[in-house]
Every structure is written in structure tokens, then in C-alpha cells.
Amino acid sequence: MKSNVTRKDVADRAGVSVSVVSRALNNSGYVEQNKKDTILRIAKELGYVPNPVAMSLQQKRTRQIIFYCKDLNNSFNIGMYFGMLSEAKARDYVVMINGDMDFANIKGMITDGIILQNDVFAAEYISYYGKNYFLPVVCASFGNMQSLSVAVPTVEWDLYSSMESAIHYLRKRGHRRIAYAGPYSYDHGDGRTICWKNAMKTVFEDQLEKYYLGIEGETECDVAKTVSGLENIDEYYLEKGKTVGREFLEKKPDVSAVICFNDEFAIGFISQLEFGGKKIPDDISIMSFDGTIRRKTMAPEITSVTPDPEDMGKKLANLLMDRIEGKKIHYYSRQNIHIAEGASVRTV
Missing domain, CATH: 3.40.50.2300 (Response regulator)
Structure with missing residues (x-):
């Protein structure tokens, strides 16, 4: 059997032109059904394999x-x-x-x-x-x-409405003093942070910032970054969660629940709390965002707000x-x- 079968080989065997073979194989344009069936059968018998580069050039698509x-x-x-x-x-x-x-x-x-x-x-x-x-x-x-x-x-x-859902979920279970733990500084302006501040300012009043657990000076990459800057952006949420978890143990904030930035961050955060002797959820309840499969690897499994x-x-x-x-x-x-x-x- 010829190693590199072409459409011309199929056309010669079928007794038709190469353009007819192309229409039959690409399922584009009219070809009589019995002729099309014959072409497809011969292509299979000869072991014809379409060249993906050639097809992409013809169709102007690579798929x-x-x-x-x-x-x-x-x-x-x-x-x-x-x-x-x-x-x-x-x-x-x-x-x-x-x-x-x-x-x-x-x-x-x-x-x-x-x-x-x-x-x-x-x-x-x-x-x-x-x-x-x-x-x-x-x-x-x-x-x-x-x-x-x-x-x-x-x-x-x-994420603003997702934070609203998280806070509502915790309040239905009796939690009122709810901290937020994230990888950025207090003035970070994402939806989660803004919503938490709006919801908790009546609870913590002028002490609100004390119950935001973050990393001072950390800011998310933004549009002002150069392309080369974007290349160097890495968000190691697991490690940042560990850092903020240690901060929680040091500050000992008077809260019954903490909402974490995302599942990866929550895993790091919980690991430090457990290392410090805290039990989840007996000593502190934890929620997060994302709903990833990773949250299921934890014991207890993390409750998470998710868009799937x-x-x-x-x-x-x-x-x-x-x-x-x-x-x-x-x-x-x-x-x-x-x-x-x-x-x-x-x-x-």
C-alpha cells in the first residue's frame, strides 16, 4: 500500500476529478450520493489520511x-x-x-x-x-x-453578588462577626472586598480594617502592567493563604467565621490554623469561592460559592x-x- 495516499490517488481510482473528491471528503458542495459513497469507500481502502495543514489552508481554519x-x-x-x-x-x-x-x-x-x-x-x-x-x-x-x-x-x-450570597449563608447559620481573608491589601477594589466592607461596616464600625486579613502592599496585576510585567505575574494563592493564616493566629480576631478569597487560598489558610491548634469548623467556620475539586480534598470539605x-x-x-x-x-x-x-x- 502506498504510504502517502493523496486525493489524486483517490480520484484516479474512483474515475472522478480531484475537485469532486475534495467536495466529497469535505462534505461541501454537491456530489451524487452513490458517487460520494464510492469515494469515501475508496479513500478508506487506500488508507487516505487528510493533511491537516493543507486542509487548514484550504478552509482558512485550523480548528x-x-x-x-x-x-x-x-x-x-x-x-x-x-x-x-x-x-x-x-x-x-x-x-x-x-x-x-x-x-x-x-x-x-x-x-x-x-x-x-x-x-x-x-x-x-x-x-x-x-x-x-x-x-x-x-x-x-x-x-x-x-x-x-x-x-x-x-x-x-x-463576585460582588457571590460575596452577598456567602454572607447571607453564614448569617442564616447564626454568624454575625465575619472576617475576610484575601491575598491583597485592604484598599484592593475587587467585588468581594467591596461587598464585604459594605456588609460588615455596621458590625465592626471604625474597626472594620482590623477584620480584613490581607497582605500589606500586595496588589493584583492591572492594565497598567507592561506585557513583560504580565509575563512575570504569578498568583500563589496557596502560599498567600498560609501567610494570612499565620496573621490570623497572631491577631486572634474576635470572629466566628472567615470568608477566604478562593479555594486555593482557603486551603493554605486552613493549614496554618490547624497547625496552630484550631479545629474547623468547631473553633472557626470557613467559606471560600470557586467550588473547585481541590476543596473536596480537605477534611472537612470546604463550603464554597461557585459559578461551576x-x-x-x-x-x-x-x-x-x-x-x-x-x-x-x-x-x-x-x-x-x-x-x-x-x-x-x-x-x-
Whole structure:
């Protein structure tokens, strides 16, 4: 059997032109059904395998998309990636993951479109390329809603309302004095922090800052960062959780519950509390955000507010594939949230 069977070989055996073979194999354009069946049978008998590079050049598509994600330590992002994989496979696409935020390399990649980890990176991408590069892009957003000079289709997780849900959940179980633990300083302006301050200022009054447990001077990467700066951003939430956990043991704040920034952070935070002799939830109740599979590795399992990261990844993948294929899309959608209950919260 010939090792490199071409469409011309199939055409010669079937007694038709190469263009007819191409229409039959690509399922595009009209070919009589009996002739099409014959072509497909002969292609199979000869062991014809289409050349993916040639097909991508012909169709002007690679059926490959890239998930640009700097924070691969965070299991939430890996959960989103699994969702992208399943939806892409169902539509005959491949999703690759790239942790290098050097946007200068994008033009050298063979891809149909990009999913960006968040709207901070989307703003940086637009700033770098402006309106001069038309590769389809979509992004996730986590309540910050960056001002973008070019419209980017977005799937948002509203973290302000998620914090409201967490506080409501704890209050229903008798908790009133609730601290917040995060990886950034007190003046950080994300939705979680703002909501917690608004909800707790009537409880802690002028002592509010005392019950915010964070890392002084730490700020999240923002649009002002350069591209090279983005390359060097790493969010080691587990280690930051440990740092803030030690702070909690030193300060001994008078609270019955702590809401943590995310599951990775909560795991680090809890590890230090347990090292210091605290029992969860007997001594202190813990909640977090994300609802990742990692929270299930803890004993007790962490109660977490979640948008379902896998479902969010599915929506992002379908949004991008629809855009690539020229389908009508909604430029904004919001994830539904729910409480993934564990055993880290007790009723008081």
C-alpha cells in the first residue's frame, strides 16, 4: 500500500476529478450520493489520511483555539480548561493552553481564536494589538469589568453578588462577626472586598480594617502592567493563604467565621490554623469561592460559592467557536452561582 495516499490517488481510482473528491471528503458542495459513497469507500481502502495543514489552508481554519492562562496553579482555571476541552471536542476543535503572556508571539501561532483568562489580560491584549489584528478573542471576567476600547465577548462571574450570597449563608447559620481573608491589601477594589466592607461596616464600625486579613502592599496585576510585567505575574494563592493564616493566629480576631478569597487560598489558610491548634469548623467556620475539586480534598470539605468553573469554560469555548464560525453571539453573559456545601461551616 502506498504510504502517502493523496486525493489524486483517490480520484484516479474512483474515475472522478480531484475537485469532486475534495467536495466529497469535505462534505461541501454537491456530489451524487452513490458517487460520494464510492469515494469515501475508496479513500478508506487506500488508507487516505487528510493533511491537516493543507486542509487548514484550504478552509482558512485550523480548528485550534488557545486558552491564554497565566495562573496554572489555580485549580479554578484548570476546571475551566476541562470544560473547554469537552465542548471543543464535541465540535471537532482542539484547545491548547498557553501560560506565556508574551502577546508578541501570537501572530506566529496557528490558531483560529483565543480565550483570555480575564478582562485584565483582554485590556492588555487590546492595548498591545489595538484594532490591527483581527483574531477572534473572548474573555472571562470576575466582576472587575475593565473598560475595553474594543468590544470583547465576555462571560462574567459577579463576585460582588457571590460575596452577598456567602454572607447571607453564614448569617442564616447564626454568624454575625465575619472576617475576610484575601491575598491583597485592604484598599484592593475587587467585588468581594467591596461587598464585604459594605456588609460588615455596621458590625465592626471604625474597626472594620482590623477584620480584613490581607497582605500589606500586595496588589493584583492591572492594565497598567507592561506585557513583560504580565509575563512575570504569578498568583500563589496557596502560599498567600498560609501567610494570612499565620496573621490570623497572631491577631486572634474576635470572629466566628472567615470568608477566604478562593479555594486555593482557603486551603493554605486552613493549614496554618490547624497547625496552630484550631479545629474547623468547631473553633472557626470557613467559606471560600470557586467550588473547585481541590476543596473536596480537605477534611472537612470546604463550603464554597461557585459559578461551576467547568460550565464557565464550556460557555467560553462555545462563545469563541460561534464567533469563529460567524454565528450570532451575545457579547455579555453572566454565570449563575450556587453554594457548594461542605462541612467547614457550623451553626452557632
